[in-house]
Amino acid sequence: MKKIITLTVNPAIDKSTTVSGIKPNSKLRCAKPVYEAGGGGINVSRVLHTLGANSLCMYMAGGSSGKHLQDLLVDSEIVQQVIPIAGKVRENLSVYDTTNKEQYRFGMPGPMVNPSEWKNTLGQLEGILSDGDFLVASGSLGPGMPIDFFAQVSHISQKKKAKFILDTSGDALLKGAEAGVYLLKPNLGELAKLCGVNTISFFELESVAKTFLKNNPCEVLVVSLGAQGAILVTNSTLEYITAPIVFQKSTIGAGDSMVAGMIYSLAKGKSLREMAKYGVACGTAATMTEGTQLCKKRDVEELNNWILTNSETCHKMKNTA
Ligand SMILES: Nc1ncnc2c1ncn2[C@@H]1O[C@H](COP(=O)(O)OP(=O)(O)OP(=O)(O)O)[C@@H](O)[C@H]1O
Ligand SMILES: [Mg+2]
Secondary structure: OOOEEEEEOOOEEEEEEEEOOOOOOOOOOEOOOEEEEEOHHHHHHHHHHHHOOOOEEEEEEOHHHHHHHHHHHHHOOOEEEEEEOOOOOEEEEEEEEOOOOEEEEEOOOOOOOOHHHHHHHHHHHHHHOOOOOEEEEEOOOOOOOOOOHHHHHHHHHHHOOOEEEEEOOHHHHHHHHHHOEEEEOOEHHHHHHHHOOOOOOOOOHHHHHHHHHHHOOEEEEEEEOHHHOEEEEOOOOEEEEOOOOOOOOOOOOHHHHHHHHHHHHHHOOOOHHHHHHHHHHHHHHHOOOOOOOOOOHHHHHHHHHHHHHHHHHHHHHHHHO
């Protein structure tokens, strides 16, 4: 299997708890909190571990919460490389109200990152990457980081002949995509931003995706469509992958699980079609678990088998029509 490196520049500790009724101006007695390591690339590393693949989880962290994050990843048996920064890792809060069964998620800003710190990250990446590696950068940029940070990561990946996969949003995604990415996994809103339009209808999707690939140095585009699954687009391929209907508990982590599933498949040498299907299986499996929990391997395998059988049936139907 090829080497996989994940990069998280704005990680978090995700703290979740439950409460019976959220109301203002009163003391709310919450249950004992659960702490989990969070942030895009870290989630990808955690899912890869669940699937049975090793990855090197690189992230920028500092302070006592940074030490807590490190301990959580040690407990999860994730191989990690911490790039030290002065600021403390942020702590997000998620509260589940047992009376109305709603989840409230509070995201905090990350610490300020100074130029020597993010430049150190680029330097360390350059030292680690080698020919044929997969590098997954996922999640937001921290305050103080340049908007073209992922473009700089792209240049390093190209120099080291590593395959760069980017899952972020906004201008950071735009700049990264312009610089060159092997695989992009935007959702519809992110693809619209990449193409400079407000919305993309289902009827426009194929042509918009093809045009995007023509105009950008990006080889593979997998647009995730939530409950509708995903579409895989390259210059010579176009395939819809339908997501199985499941009993959905929480969509948190669906995107990260999907990215992890795709990298897992790629690193095992699977085809792009198999990769996209396995990604949809992982994304959908993540919706079957509660709260911030990511996907479970048994669900992934069952869903992937369903997708493989189902798409085979669709293919046969097309051939006989
Ligand atoms: N409601 C759902 N039912 C079944 N599968 C789902 C559902 N929502 C998401 N998925 C699965 O997860 C994948 C990724 O979901 P989505 O398109 O919502 O990504 P995203 O917007 O990047 O998510 P995130 O908010 O986690 O970043 C989908 O392609 C699909 O396989
Ligand atoms: Mg996403």
